[in-house]
Amino acid sequence: MNLPTFTSAAWSPVYLRDLLRELVARDxxxxxxxxxxxxxxxxxxxxxxLLVLNFVFSRILPLNIPNYPSxxxxxxxxxxxxxxxxxxxxxxxxxNRDLIKRxxxxxxxxxxxxxSANFIHFLLALPVLFLFLILARIPLSGAILALPLVFAVQFxxxxxxxxxxxxxxxxxxDTQYLLGVLLLLGFYLSPVFxxxxxxxxxxxTLYHLNPMAVLIDSYRQILLDGQFPEWGGILILGLVAxxxxxxxxxxxxxxxxxxxEEL
Amino acid sequence: MTAAIQARGLGKRYRxxxxxxxRTFQEAVLHGLRGLRAGETFWAxxxxxxxxxxxxxxxxxxxxxxxxxxxxxxxxGVGEPDQGSLEVRGRIGALIDxxxxxxxxxxxxxxxxxNGIISGLTRQEVARQFEAIVSFAELESFIDRxxxxxxxxxxxxxxxxxxxxxxxxxxxxxxxxxxxxLAFQRKCLDRIAQFKQEGCAILLVTHDIxxxxxxxxxxxxxxxxxxxxxxxAVVVAQAYVTEMRAETQRRTPSDRRVATxxxxxxxxxNENRLGSQEMQIERVSLQSAGGNPRAQIDSGQGLRxxxxxxxxxxxxxxxxxxSLTRADGLVCFDTSTASxxxxxxxxxxxxxxxxxxxxxxxxxxxxxxxVGVYQKDWAYAYxxxxxxxxxxxxxxxxxxxxxxxxxxxxxxEPVPRS
Numbered sequence: 001m002n003l004p005t006f007t008s009a010a011w012s013p014v015y016l017r018d019l020l021r022e023l024v025a026r027d028x029x030x031x032x033x034x035x036x037x038x039x040x041x042x043x044x045x046x047x048x049x050l051l052v053l054n055f056v057f058s059r060i061l062p063l064n065i066p067n068y069p070s071x072x073x074x075x076x077x078x079x080x081x082x083x084x085x086x087x088x089x090x091x092x093x094x095x096n097r098d099l100i101k102r103x104x105x106x107x108x109x110x111x112x113x114x115x116s117a118n119f120i121h122f123l124l125a126l127p128v129l130f131l132f133l134i135l136a137r138i139p140l141s142g143a144i145l146a147l148p149l150v151f152a153v154q155f156x157x158x159x160x161x162x163x164x165x166x167x168x169x170x171x172x173x174d175t176q177y178l179l180g181v182l183l184l185l186g187f188y189l190s191p192v193f194x195x196x197x198x199x200x201x202x203x204x205t206l207y208h209l210n211p212m213a214v215l216i217d218s219y220r221q222i223l224l225d226g227q228f229p230e231w232g233g234i235l236i237l238g239l240v241a242x243x244x245x246x247x248x249x250x251x252x253x254x255x256x257x258x259x260x261e262e263l
Numbered sequence: 264m265t266a267a268i269q270a271r272g273l274g275k276r277y278r279x280x281x282x283x284x285x286r287t288f289q290e291a292v293l294h295g296l297r298g299l300r301a302g303e304t305f306w307a308x309x310x311x312x313x314x315x316x317x318x319x320x321x322x323x324x325x326x327x328x329x330x331x332x333x334x335x336x337x338x339x340g341v342g343e344p345d346q347g348s349l350e351v352r353g354r355i356g357a358l359i360d361x362x363x364x365x366x367x368x369x370x371x372x373x374x375x376x377x378n379g380i381i382s383g384l385t386r387q388e389v390a391r392q393f394e395a396i397v398s399f400a401e402l403e404s405f406i407d408r409x410x411x412x413x414x415x416x417x418x419x420x421x422x423x424x425x426x427x428x429x430x431x432x433x434x435x436x437x438x439x440x441x442x443x444x445l446a447f448q449r450k451c452l453d454r455i456a457q458f459k460q461e462g463c464a465i466l467l468v469t470h471d472i473x474x475x476x477x478x479x480x481x482x483x484x485x486x487x488x489x490x491x492x493x494x495x496a497v498v499v500a501q502a503y504v505t506e507m508r509a510e511t512q513r514r515t516p517s518d519r520r521v522a523t524x525x526x527x528x529x530x531x532x533n534e535n536r537l538g539s540q541e542m543q544i545e546r547v548s549l550q551s552a553g554g555n556p557r558a559q560i561d562s563g564q565g566l567r568x569x570x571x572x573x574x575x576x577x578x579x580x581x582x583x584x585x586s587l588t589r590a591d592g593l594v595c596f597d598t599s600t601a602s603x604x605x606x607x608x609x610x611x612x613x614x615x616x617x618x619x620x621x622x623x624x625x626x627x628x629x630x631x632x633x634v635g636v637y638q639k640d641w642a643y644a645y646x647x648x649x650x651x652x653x654x655x656x657x658x659x660x661x662x663x664x665x666x667x668x669x670x671x672x673x674x675x676e677p678v679p680r681s
Contacts, residue, residue, distance in 0.1 A: 018386040022377050026366065033368055098363040103339020103435060104355045104383055174287035257343045260336065261277060 011106055019109060020116065027117040042121045043128060046076045053193050065195055067224065070132045074219050075192035077129060081122040082158055082212060083183050089114040089162030090169045090176050097263045107256055108249065111162040119155060133223065141226030150218045153234060157211055157241040163248035167255045170262050191216050211237055266314040267352055267433050267464035268338060273311040274346030275333050276304045307333040308488045310347070315481070317432070320455075320465040322475030322496055324503055325485035326642040331468045334485070335359065335435050338466060353432025353464075354383060361422035367411035371402060371421060374410050378425050392428045399450070400424035420447060427454045434458055434465045452478070470640050471602060476500045510643040514539035528651050538635070538646040542578045542610070546571040547634050547652050559655040562627060562667040566620045566654075570634055572646075577611040580639040585618055587654070590629040595665060601641075626667045627658025 011019075032039065050073055057063045057072075065071050092110040099105050133140065169175040190212040199207045208214055214237050218229035308330040315321050323331045337344055339357055364381045365374050375396055379389035389396075397406050400420040402413075410418060434455070455478070459465060467479060475482050475496050482499035484491040491506075492499050515537050522530040530536045549558050550567040560566055568585060584599035598618070600607055607616075632654050635647035659667070 012385075015380075015383070015385050019380050022380045022386065026364075026369070026373075026377050029373065030366060030368060098360055099381060101336075101341055101360055102363050102381065103336070103341055103357045103359065105341075105381065172286065172288045172291065174289055178288055260341045 016106065016109065019106070020113060023109070023113040024117050024120065027113065028120065039124060043125055046073065046080050046125065047128075049076055057193055063194060067136045067138060070129070070136050070138060071195075071220065071224060072193055073129055073132055074223055075190075075216050077122060077125055078154065078216050078219050079187065079190060079192045079212065081118050082154065083187075084121075085115045085118040085158045085162060086165060086179060086183065087176070088118065090165045090179055092162065092166040093170050093259055094166075094173070094263065100259050100263060107259060108163075108252060111159060111166050111252070115155060115159045115162055119151070129223070138224060139226060140223075143222045143226055143228045146218075146222055146228050149238075150215060150222065150229065150234060153238045153241055154215050156245050157215075157237070160241060160244035160248035163245070163252040167252050170255065170259055186210070186212065189213075208233070211241070265316075265352065266350075267317045268313075268315040268466065269350045270314075270338075270347065271312050271349075272347035273308055273334075273337065273344050273349055274306055275308040275330075275337060275342070276345045277307050278304050306488050308337070308344075308485075311483075311485070311488075311490055312347075313483055313490075313493055315464045315466065317462045317464050318459060319481060320459055320467060320479045322479035322482040322500070323466060323468045323485065324470070324472065324475060324482060324500070325491070327640040328487075329485040330488040331485055332437065333488075335437055335466060335468050338433075339435050351433060354430070356382070356426065356429045356431025356434045356463075358423070358426050358434065358436040361426060362418060365410060365418065365422065368409055370409055371397075371406040371413070375406075375421065375425060378422065379429070382425060382429050383431075384429055396421075396424045396428050399427070399454075401447075423447075423451060427451065427458075431458070431463060434463050436465065436467045436469075438469055438471075472500045472504055472641070473602075507641060507643055511537050511539070511647065514643050516540055530648065530651060535649045535651055536647065537649070538644040540646060541576065542572060542574045542581060542636055542645040544570055544634055544636060544646045544648055545573050545613070547632065547648065549632060549652060549654060558653055559657065560623065561657050562659060563622050563624055563669060566623045568618045568620075568632060568634070569615055570617070570636075571613065571615045572610070572636060573613050574610045577609045578645065579609045580607050581610060581645060582607070582637045582639060582641065583616055583618075584635045584637060586633045587623075587625070588631045588633055588650075589665070590631070593665070595625060595630065599637075622669075623656070624666055624668050625656050626662060626664045627656050630654040630656065 031041070050069065053072055053076075054069055057065075058068055089111050092114050093100060093107065096110055099110070100107050130140075165175055165179055189207075189210055196207065196213055196217055214233045218234050221227045221229045311330075311334065313321070323334060325331055336342055337349055338351055339355055339359070340351070362378065364377050366377075369377070372393075375393060376386070376389050379392070379396070380386060384392070397403055400417075400423070402417060402421055402424075405413065405417065410421075413421070436455070455465065467475070469475060479496035481494065482496040482503075483493045484499050484503050492502050512533075515533055516539075518532065521532075522536075528535075532540075546569075548569045548571075550569065551560050551564055570583060570585075574581075582599050582601045584597070584601075586597035587595045589595055600616075630653070631650045632652040633647070633649050634652065636645045637643070637647075638645065
């Protein structure tokens with residue numbers, strides 16, 4: 001069997017950059033247009049969770065974690081970037097039928113658009129986090145230079161999973177519900193509102209197979225403790241994430257030839 | 264010269280999923296792996312070979328389900344062939360699914376950028392073409408308003424304007440030429456002709472045979488996924504029309520049922536009436552501007568043609584056609600609901616469809632109004648009445664010809680010699 005050759009299919013990097021930028025911008029514009037609260041909407045969800053969880057775990061079931069609001073907010077922001085990327089990303093193919101059916105459209109860009117847009121929301125919320133840190137008199141150290149590395153690892157990890165769920169959703173349209181359940185379980189199995197050091201020693205290794213545990217721990221080490229993250233953990237996770245991305249992208253590419261028929 | 268598109272033995276297979284095929288995890292679990300098994304497959308395209316050189320235009324014709332759209336999709340790189348090879352060289356532009364990525368809440372300007380980039384331009388290229396796009400669409404004063412304030416026609420104009428500004432090497436067109444008013448359609452056709460001159464290879468999928476004859480150099484006629492004929496556009500188009508007539512004749516019931524038209528002419532199947540009779544034309548009345556039935560008008564008067572039909576079973580999106588033919592057989596005017604861009608819904612039961620001429624500037628003489636109703640992709644006629652309804656245009660003395668446009672003589676003062 002001969003595959004078709006497209007001389008034009010080698011999209012130029014400039015074109016892909018422009019396409020990514022324009023699609024992300026469309027996403028952002030649509031979210032903020034016609035809503036007076038604008039940016040506040042993005043913050044409303046983590047802030048509301050912060051308020052409730054802070055009340056529960058400071059007053060009802062006190063966990064006695066110092067600077068609990070800042071501690072909690074770091075976990076919530078990282079988790080909500082992960083969670084909303086996956087939820088929005090599930091529909092990345094199914095919800096963009098008209099783009100998939102367009103000749104020459106590079107469909108592999110759609111999951112990237114979702115993760116990027118959610119990354120920007122995450123970045124936009126960071127100043128609020130820094131405000132929390134300043135109010136709690138937590139000093140920032142040079143360790144903050146390691147932050148972009150952790151961002152990159154989380155970005156790659158999330159993207160690889162979005163490639164998988166977006167592909168799966170084309171065939172099984174209840175992927176979204178299944179994912180919702182898994183994310184809820186993941187929320188409790190990740191150190192969002194508690195400290196991973198309180199996991200019993202015999203479960204520690206098993207527990208840290210959860211990539212979000214490694215990431216959230218790293219964020220806290222950098223922001224709250226002013227220390228560099230444990231390089232071993234984050235670098236191994238980085239390599240695993242790159243491997244997952246290659247696998248996820250590969251599966252996506254292989255399935256993408258039938259996307260137009262399945263939609 | 265190297266071909267812009269080269270297809271050799273192209274084949275595309277689709278699966279017809281059985282109805283109980285699992286679409287969710289839940290069903291997959293309930294049905295076990297049985298539900299995951301794919302159903303039968305069928306070939307949407309088989310053994311299709313052709314070449315299209317730069318600067319040439321090829322019309323792809325054939326009934327619905329013949330594989331025309333599949334071919335266009337494959338050429339655009341959407342999906343991959345299961346058999347054979349397909350080479351496409353150059354930047355692909357597409358007049359398919361116009362307005363992909365348009366969003367009603369964004370302004371016209373923002374939508375031009377998004378759609379332009381989705382269509383394959385870089386940001387800089389869109390910026391450079393922006394003025395040209397907006398002025399082509401004739402939307403200068405609306406461009407900063409949200410798209411939801413635009414009429415459908417305005418949105419289509421904008422989408423089309425973007426599509427024709429991407430300077431493709433290969434242009435794929437799927438039945439979108441009925442955009443906007445006649446002047447805008449003319450402009451679009453001119454632009455397409457210009458693309459061709461600049462060396463763009465064009466693939467046009469259409470049901471409109473006259474468009475193929477007018478615009479295309481070559482034609483490819485598909486029948487159930489295979490090439491029925493290919494070659495010079497006029498030849499293939501004629502063969503297709505002939506086959507359609509044959510198909511109509513084949514489907515015409517063989518009995519000699521006789522009906523009578525209101526003015527007493529007998530309608531005899533296989534003589535002056537053809538068609539499968541799945542849908543019937545019951546009555547055709549010609550009315551002058553006043554609404555009075557009359558088969559005689561003065562040149563330049565208005566005319567209304569009312570066609571009463573019966574569809575015992577629902578008929579999906581039929582096409583009505585009317586042609587005005589002079590007694591000697593010259594077709595003076597031919598129109599259809601399809602060429603006017605009027606998509607009819609499924610029709611069931613009885614109804615009336617009317618065609619209004621504000622004025623009919625035919626020269627005096629004897630004419631026939633031939634009326635037909637056709638299957639939605641022109642595959643055959645349901646009912647066709649040939650030379651049943653006469654129309655007399657009263658002659659004005661001393662004038663000859665086919666047309667009698669409004670006119671006036673005037674003596675202009677001669678310019679004095681210097």
